[in-house]
Amino acid sequence: MSDTLPRTHIVGAGLIGASIGIGLSAEGWPVTIADADAQAEALARSIGAGGPLGDHAPDLVIVATPPSVAGAVVVHALQAWPGAVVTDVASVKAPIAEAADATGHGARYVGSHPMAGRELSGGLAAQGDLFKARPWVICPNGAAAAAVELVLRVPAALQCDVVTMEAPAHDAAVARVSHAPQVAASAVAAALGALHSDDVALAGQGLRDVTRIAGSAPGMWADIARLNRGHLVETLDHIIADLEDLRESDDIGEAVTDLIERGRFEVARIPGKHGGATRDWAGVTVIVPDEPGHLLKLLGDTAQVDVNVEDITIEHSPRQPVGLTTLYVLPSRAAELVAALESQGWEIAAS
Numbered sequence: 575m576s577d578t579l580p581r582t583h584i585v586g587a588g589l590i591g592a593s594i595g596i597g598l599s600a601e602g603w604p605v606t607i608a609d610a611d612a613q614a615e616a617l618a619r620s621i622g623a624g625g626p627l628g629d630h631a632p633d634l635v636i637v638a639t640p641p642s643v644a645g646a647v648v649v650h651a652l653q654a655w656p657g658a659v660v661t662d663v664a665s666v667k668a669p670i671a672e673a674a675d676a677t678g679h680g681a682r683y684v685g686s687h688p689m690a691g692r693e694l695s696g697g698l699a700a701q702g703d704l705f706k707a708r709p710w711v712i713c714p715n716g717a718a719a720a721a722v723e724l725v726l727r728v729p730a731a732l733q734c735d736v737v738t739m740e741a742p743a744h745d746a747a748v749a750r751v752s753h754a755p756q757v758a759a760s761a762v763a764a765a766l767g768a769l770h771s772d773d774v775a776l777a778g779q780g781l782r783d784v785t786r787i788a789g790s791a792p793g794m795w796a797d798i799a800r801l802n803r804g805h806l807v808e809t810l811d812h813i814i815a816d817l818e819d820l821r822e823s824d825d826i827g828e829a830v831t832d833l834i835e836r837g838r839f840e841v842a843r844i845p846g847k848h849g850g851a852t853r854d855w856a857g858v859t860v861i862v863p864d865e866p867g868h869l870l871k872l873l874g875d876t877a878q879v880d881v882n883v884e885d886i887t888i889e890h891s892p893r894q895p896v897g898l899t900t901l902y903v904l905p906s907r908a909a910e911l912v913a914a915l916e917s918q919g920w921e922i923a924a925s
């Protein structure tokens with residue numbers, strides 16, 4: 575089997591299951607897919623996420639159901655297909671590993687967690703390249719080496735960056751980098767409830783950035799909170815203690831300075847583009863009329879001087895007919911780009 579592609583069966587044909595199915599099918603893997611919901615299953619089949627299981631037992635089963643049922647579905651798969659290696663993609667790993675171990679078949683179970691997703695759920699939002707260049711956590715949990723090797727072929731085929739860690743360490747880390755941020759973003763958004771909508775319209779890019787994920791549907795996050803309650807509460811305690819210190823401080827300016835300084839230090843440690851360390855790109859901010867064609871021309875003028883745009887942000891001012899477009903480029907090329915754009919008549923806001 576090591577030379578041939580493993581027969582892979584995906585259980586759960588939503589955003590993550592269908593995305594994996596499309597991605598592996600595109601790499602030529604023999605993929606089948608099933609869902610408890612007949613409509614979700616039919617949709618996944620129609621978008622190329624996999625075929626029907628048929629009579630052949632799978633070599634590899636990928637469980638991509640909601641976290642609340644992932645443990646039971648992993649247990650079922652381990653028992654239903656005694657020759658198969660089973661993995662799952664749930665956002666919390668220790669409870670699933672415990673359920674797998676309790677069957678006595680833990681040697682065939684390896685936990686997975688692709689660190690990519692969308693605010694949308696369901697197969698309609700699936701993308702075959704959703705996980706490309708993103709971290710894919712593998713939690714071996716004492717599985718047989720051959721089982722780990724087989725599961726590792728999935729992130730390799732989907733071109734992910736593999737990170738190996740044990741389930742409890744994973745759950746503690748994702749509470750900080752994913753689960754508490756969702757709760758905190760929703761809390762910031764919920765605090766807008768005190769405002770009239772005219773006042774909410776004053777929002778700038780800062781509020782939009784901080785609340786982007788507040789649009790998530792609650793179902794999956796409720797499951798995650800229940801399964802990772804201990805680590806989530808520990809992280810929230812940390813955040814609440816910081817906010818209480820600030821509220822109780824004699825000099826709130828000093829307390830804000832301390833909090834922002836600590837935040838600046840930590841935010842610099844969040845990996846940037848392509849999951850690499852944050853690069854010190856230079857931002858060139860250009861005032862772009864909010865009319866068709868201007869953004870395309872700006873990018874064209876940038877390409878003319880052969881400067882690569884590493885990242886781009888566009889900030890729209892609600893009552894202004896312009897957008898502030900920031901092009902992030904290599905610092906060594908920024909001055910040259912500013913000169914070239916100015917010579918083309920562009921107004922530079924900051925660089």
Ligand SMILES: NC(=O)C1=CN([C@@H]2O[C@H](COP(=O)(O)OP(=O)(O)OC[C@H]3O[C@@H](n4cnc5c(N)ncnc54)[C@H](O)[C@@H]3O)[C@@H](O)[C@H]2O)C=CC1
Binds near residue numbers: 586610640643689694
């Ligand atoms: N949405 C995200 O951003 C990410 C989600 N995950 C994890 O991936 C898993 C799936 O999440 P999504 O694809 O977003 O959810 P989803 O809601 O889009 O899809 C879940 C699918 O599982 C099906 N299902 C439910 N119970 C089932 C059962 N017993 N047997 C077969 N199918 C069943 C549902 O009908 C649904 O189609 C979750 O465990 C989640 O923690 C991991 C990384 C990112």
Ligand SMILES: O=C(O)C(=O)Cc1ccc(O)cc1
Binds near residue numbers: 688
């Ligand atoms: O956390 C994020 O920002 C995401 O990109 C989406 C996401 C949600 C849940 C996960 O388990 C993993 C990733």
